[in-house]
Amino acid sequence: MGYRIESNRLDEIISELKNEYRIFAPCLDAQKKRVRYREINSADQIVLDRQSDFSPKEVYYPISQVMFYFKEGGVEDAVLADERKILIFARACDINAIRRQDAIFLKNGASEDYYYKRLREKVKFALIECEKSFENCFCVSVGSNETSDYSLAFRFGEEILIDVCDDGFKEFYEDEDKVDFKPEFIKENDKKIKIPEIKRENLKAISDLDYWKKFDDKCVACGGCNTVCGTCTCFDTVDITYDEGSNDGERRRTWSGCMLTDFTRTAGGALSRKTQGANMRFKVLHKFYDYKDRFGEENMCVGCGRCDIRCPEEISFFDTVCELADEIKQAF
Numbered sequence: 001m002g003y004r005i006e007s008n009r010l011d012e013i014i015s016e017l018k019n020e021y022r023i024f025a026p027c028l029d030a031q032k033k034r035v036r037y038r039e040i041n042s043a044d045q046i047v048l049d050r051q052s053d054f055s056p057k058e059v060y061y062p063i064s065q066v067m068f069y070f071k072e073g074g075v076e077d078a079v080l081a082d083e084r085k086i087l088i089f090a091r092a093c094d095i096n097a098i099r100r101q102d103a104i105f106l107k108n109g110a111s112e113d114y115y116y117k118r119l120r121e122k123v124k125f126a127l128i129e130c131e132k133s134f135e136n137c138f139c140v141s142v143g144s145n146e147t148s149d150y151s152l153a154f155r156f157g158e159e160i161l162i163d164v165c166d167d168g169f170k171e172f173y174e175d176e177d178k179v180d181f182k183p184e185f186i187k188e189n190d191k192k193i194k195i196p197e198i199k200r201e202n203l204k205a206i207s208d209l210d211y212w213k214k215f216d217d218k219c220v221a222c223g224g225c226n227t228v229c230g231t232c233t234c235f236d237t238v239d240i241t242y243d244e245g246s247n248d249g250e251r252r253r254t255w256s257g258c259m260l261t262d263f264t265r266t267a268g269g270a271l272s273r274k275t276q277g278a279n280m281r282f283k284v285l286h287k288f289y290d291y292k293d294r295f296g297e298e299n300m301c302v303g304c305g306r307c308d309i310r311c312p313e314e315i316s317f318f319d320t321v322c323e324l325a326d327e328i329k330q331a332f
Contacts, residue, residue: 002181003162003173010043010160013172021124022082024059025089026052037088046089048156051134055097055230055306056088060119061105064254067115067237071248078250080118089126089154092185093137093302096144097230098123100302103295104233115253124166127153129183136305138191138318144302146185153183193318194325195299198289202332207285211327212277218313219259219276225307225317226257231287231300234258258283284321 005013014023018041025046027038035047036054066078098120105116127150139145151166161181164170198206226232236256241249256263259279264272273279291300307317 001164001170001173002179003164003176004179004181005160005162005173005176007043007160009176014040014042016172017087021085021087023087023089024056026056040089043156043160046128046156048128048131051137051304051306051309053306053309054228055304056090056094057097057101057230059086059088060098060123061101061116061233062119064252065115067251067253069248069250070239084122085124086119086122087124087126087151089128091128091130092147093139093144093304094230095125095127095147095149097302097304098125099149100231100291100300101233103291103297107295124151125149126151127163127183129153129155130186133186133189134305135190136308136318137186137189137303138193138305139303140186140189141191141193141195142299142301142303144298145187145189155181155183189303191305191318193303194322196288196321196325196328198285198328199332200293202328203285203289205331206324206328207281209327209331211324212281213275215277215280215315216275218315219280220313221259221261221276221279222312223257223260224310224312225283226259227255228306228310230302230304230306232257234263258286280320284317284324288321 017023023040024037025040026035027040027045027047028035029038034054035050035052037052037056037059038045040046068078069076101116102120105113105120127147130145133139151164152169153163153165155161161179162173163181163183164173196206226234232255234256235253237251237253239249239251241247259276261276262271263279266272273282287301288299292298301317301321305318308315311317
């Protein structure tokens with residue numbers, strides 16, 4: 001069912017929903033420089049005219065997360081500070097990205113990840129209709145430009161059109177003007193990525209290509225690309241004691257990333273990947289081979305292009321993947 005409302009009415013609905021939901025959307029940070037996902041109180045906080053610099057994943061997969069507390073007498077699970085459900089305003093690519101996260105955390109082994117699941121099962125999405133493709137997007141090429149995985153869909157303009165798919169939200173709109181509305185999706189980007197044709201029998205040869213060496217000196221291992229990526233999932237765990245000599249403390253998990261120099265360092269000090277070229281190879285093949293090979297679905301990358309914007313050395317992931325496709329075509 002579709003509805004038409006005025007912006008001030010949406011503010012009233014947001015206020016009502018906040019009794020049951022924490023509501024997140026892309027907002028300007030305190031310095032008004034970056035757009036990242038923050039809790040909102042009104043519709044005018046939502047940034048619509050530019051792409052968010054960060055994905056919404058930190059809402060349901062926090063940057064730093066206490067797993068449990070340990071004390072002399074045993075272990076105590078950390079509890080969530082807020083029991084409300086979560087509603088996230090997001091674009092199609094970012095909604096599709098959570099499906100990739102779900103695969104890694106919930107389907108990648110014999111058991112589901114408890115700490116991810118307890119937040120993930122709270123999440124519902126309010127789709128933001130894309131009026132146009134942003135400069136660095138290539139979502140159409142990787143099939144993440146459309147989604148039906150939303151409870152609400154919004155077209156923002158002089159008036160706001162809403163598609164309500166979740167019965168749990170209909171009570172907030174039943175007195176509004178009814179219209180025939182379904183969101184439209186981007187059909188074309190300025191950028192069209194070449195997806196590498198990688199066959200298992202050629203994987204070793206592709207891994208050994210000289211192509212990867214170009215990143216040894218170019219990449220500075222900042223991990224910024226991993227941070228802004230909506231599908232990167234890697235983390236480290238660390239134990240923190242509260243006082244020197246104390247046995248009381250907590251275990252946290254914090255984001256990590258495959259592009260960091262020490263990411264593959266073991267307890268003995270060895271590195272399984274010793275160069276940034278090797279790390280880039282791992283990232284590209286994970287996004288455009290390993291994930292699909294394991295889960296039998298789409299490629300992992302959703303084509304948001306944030307990593308290209310974030311890189312301080314102007315290394316383009318888009319160009320890297322396209323160049324790899326050419327290298328493979330030439331070699332095989």
